[in-house]
Amino acid sequence: MSIWSFPTKIIFGAGEIQKLGAEAAALGVSRVLVVADAGVEKNGLLQAPLSALAAAGLVTHVFTRVDGNPTEQNIEDGAKEYASHRAEAVVAVGGGSPMDAAKLIALRAVCSLPFEELDDAIDGGVHVPATVPPIITVPTTAGTGSEVGRSGVLTLRSTGRKTVIFSPRLLAKVAILDPELTVSMPKGVTAATGFDALTHCVEAYLSLGDHPLADAIALGGIELVAHYLERAVAEPTDLEARGGMMKAAMMGAIAFQKGLGACHSLAHPLSSEHGLHHGLANALCLPPVVAFNQPAVPDRVRRVGALLGNPADAPAAIAALRSRVGIQAGLASAGIREEHLAPLAQKAALDACHRSNPRPCSEEDLLGLYRASL
Helix, strand or coil: CCCCCCCCCEEECCHHHHHHHHHHHHHHCCCCEECHHHHHHCCCCHHHHHHHHHHHHHHHECCCCCCCEEEHHHHHHHHHHHHCCCCCCCEEEEEEHHHHHHHHHHCCCCCCCCCHHHHHHHHHHCCCCCCCCCCEEEEECCCCCCCHEEEEECCCCCCEEEEEEECCCCCCEEEEEHHHHHHHCCCCHHHHHHHHHHEEEEEECCCCCCCHHHHHHHHHHHHHHHHHHHHHHHCCCCCCHHHHHHHHHHHHHHCCCCCHHHHHHHHHHHHHHHHHHHHHHHEEEEEEHHCCCCCCCHHHHHHHHHHHCCCCHHHHHHHHHHHHHHHHHHHHHCCCHHHHHHHHHHHHHHHHHHHHHHCCCCHHHHHHHHHHHH
């Protein structure tokens, strides 16, 4: 038996952020906690969402104490702000970090269980209550697709490990994708977040399981990345390219309800232990992982390569695109050294994402993939 769904209402288009207030009011709420981070606030990206909420008569409170890789402390602080503001809903504005934090703040408002007990690795999502406050997501990047994802990621203080909390009850009620909100992204961030979208699509398509809807959406997302990522990096105000990448990111997050793979298990400790941007970590590890998986799913890897312009060598096609968008190859370029790899592999082996990798991964395999990514 399989269960397939992607129910979030998605509003797409330049200028559509003006609909935020009406959408929030339609949920029957009057007080909203807006979750962002310092960068979103500094770049003026809260102005349009807050104006739209105010125009609809909603009372708002802004919380921006969200790290680049959200921590348990961030979530606890946000939940306190939610309670003190007497909020009834959460609006997330920003990239994957504010959106992950917003979902988990909404969860913490109604669930006091330790996050260790909610870990997806032990099927902790069964403990997520049905009463999670409504969430609206407004992405300002095009990478994680968290706006339509059903998970939140945080670093636990007890383990220092990035941990996934996964439940359909964490899905946003509404996602508003306005390409105008992404034009201020620097080229490096555009490239890294774009590779996050690509990695989601590639890993979802290659992952174990039977999900024809996710497979088709993943292939469509890869095609969009191939067509638009270089344009979005080269021409930041190209709204067609920006919109194409927002679609790709959203499609990647829908697709990976099927599963992810070893690349994400490698990327998560790189972020939690060494502070690498998640999209950059994925970009640096993806070609070796696809090469590792090729014997298990050769036809699928060939199809990925074809969409990226080289059906005979998908890892090379991915590496070539990475180079064209200005991402320097190799973990060493990000400060990772050989002595870091064994501890990273230990944490990667504990990460649940590689369980759906098409080729089984031992800790030794993961260590080898880190070495191949150096």
